[in-house]
Amino acid sequence: MATSERRALPLAVRRHDPEFIPREMVSARNVLVSFGFECNFACRFCMVEDALGSRRGLSLAALRAFVADGQTMRGVERIVLSGGEVTLDDALLDYVAAARQAPGVRHVRLQTNGTRLASPRLVDAGRDQGVDEFFVSLHGATAATCDDLTRVKGSFRAILRGMETIAARPARLLVNTCIVEPNHRELPALVDLVAPLRPAGLDFWNLWPRLDPHDERRLQARVQDVRPSLIAALDRADQLGVRSVVKWFPRCLLDHHAAKQDNQQPTVLIHETYWEEAPDFSCLYGSICQHGQDRPCAGLSHAYVRRFGWEEDTLRPSRAAPAAAPPGETAAGLSPQVARWLGSLGLRPGQLLGEARLVGAAASEGLLVLQLAGEAGAFELRVAPRSPQRPAFVTTARFGVTYAPSGAGTDASAIAA
Numbered sequence: 001m002a003t004s005e006r007r008a009l010p011l012a013v014r015r016h017d018p019e020f021i022p023r024e025m026v027s028a029r030n031v032l033v034s035f036g037f038e039c040n041f042a043c044r045f046c047m048v049e050d051a052l053g054s055r056r057g058l059s060l061a062a063l064r065a066f067v068a069d070g071q072t073m074r075g076v077e078r079i080v081l082s083g084g085e086v087t088l089d090d091a092l093l094d095y096v097a098a099a100r101q102a103p104g105v106r107h108v109r110l111q112t113n114g115t116r117l118a119s120p121r122l123v124d125a126g127r128d129q130g131v132d133e134f135f136v137s138l139h140g141a142t143a144a145t146c147d148d149l150t151r152v153k154g155s156f157r158a159i160l161r162g163m164e165t166i167a168a169r170p171a172r173l174l175v176n177t178c179i180v181e182p183n184h185r186e187l188p189a190l191v192d193l194v195a196p197l198r199p200a201g202l203d204f205w206n207l208w209p210r211l212d213p214h215d216e217r218r219l220q221a222r223v224q225d226v227r228p229s230l231i232a233a234l235d236r237a238d239q240l241g242v243r244s245v246v247k248w249f250p251r252c253l254l255d256h257h258a259a260k261q262d263n264q265q266p267t268v269l270i271h272e273t274y275w276e277e278a279p280d281f282s283c284l285y286g287s288i289c290q291h292g293q294d295r296p297c298a299g300l301s302h303a304y305v306r307r308f309g310w311e312e313d314t315l316r317p318s319r320a321a322p323a324a325a326p327p328g329e330t331a332a333g334l335s336p337q338v339a340r341w342l343g344s345l346g347l348r349p350g351q352l353l354g355e356a357r358l359v360g361a362a363a364s365e366g367l368l369v370l371q372l373a374g375e376a377g378a379f380e381l382r383v384a385p386r387s388p389q390r391p392a393f394v395t396t397a398r399f400g401v402t403y404a405p406s407g408a409g410t411d412a413s414a415i416a417a
């Protein structure tokens with residue numbers, strides 16, 4: 001949603017549950033309601049695992065007040081009910097009924113692992129109250145992979161039974177897959193697995209590492225490794241006539257599927273402390289790449305950058321690089337990837353930047369260093385992902401720039417905190 005479309009929420013609505021109802025709408029069309037923080041899985045990449053069994057969700061009374069306010073609900077077309085696993089909550093059907101009370105709402109969606117929906121009775125009860133979309137998470141094309149990621153033996157078969165029950169009824173089935181190291185090679189097979197169920201859509205979400213900022217769980221998959229399987233899966237979805245969406249994966253690596261990248265999120269009604277652990281994303285080329293400006297591409301998570309670096313030799317900024325520098329200037333003392341990085345930014349050794357001259361550059365595990373010399377001596381500008389824990393004398397939306405004496409080293413300490 002464009003910044004100009006944001007709108008403040010009325011205080012009279014927020015006062016019903018100010019810890020959950022944000023100050024403004026960030027999506028005019030979609031609202032996600034969080035409640036039911038219990039789950040029968042223990043997914044290794046869960047984005048709300050710190051809330052399971054310990055935090056409450058939005059109260060039913062607050063939801064009713066929210067949907068009853070015409071100003072708040074202006075333009076809202078979809079309400080998503082999510083947890084935890086909302087099908088475990090005894091009040092689920094009351095939340096569904098409340099969501100359906102809102103005029104103008106066309107869709108009520110359950111975001112679920114689908115296991116309890118193997119029961120036709122529960123699916124039918126949800127549909128009778130107004131659920132028309134079932135957004136089911138399936139994170140592997142085999143039992144071995146899926147059960148390993150959910151840490152529940154038999155989860156794969158249980159999810160498929162739930163999806164089969166949904167598919168046998170007049171409701172929209174959508175499938176969501178989190179892309180991680182253990183499953184990315186199975187993405188094309190996963191599309192073929194669910195194809196007989198006639199899903200209305202397939203979502204592929206690259207890992208959003210909310211609670212693992214240093215990738216200690218080793219779930220991050222390198223984008224160049226994911227790319228072939230992801231593109232093959234998207235190709236297969238196109239062949240089947242199934243809509244597909246990609247989130248949190250660099251748009252420049254999706255080739256002819258670039259238009260499927262969409263990082264937009266709904267207005268989320270969740271406890272305000274949830275956002276304290278939200279991951280940051282940056283891209284080395286964010287300021288010059290059209291993908292980062294015309295249709296926002298988040299780039300890479302800082303957890304990814306800490307482990308794998310900026311991938312400056314893999315990412316492909318959409319804006320054409322400037323003409324090459326004269327022979328001998330660009331290559332002097334630079335690695336090929338750093339030379340290409342400088343070229344993409346329109347920089348070259350020997351170039352005058354203000355009152356200092358660029359004399360070199362280096363990169364190491366996500367830390368980028370520009371080496372400059374002027375009348376006051378030699379110094380370095382260090383570029384790293386922006387972080388509130390890392391002081392910087394200049395910050396942008398994505399980066400923090402620090403200053404250091406020349407020769408202070410190029411280790412990764414600037415992004416290791």
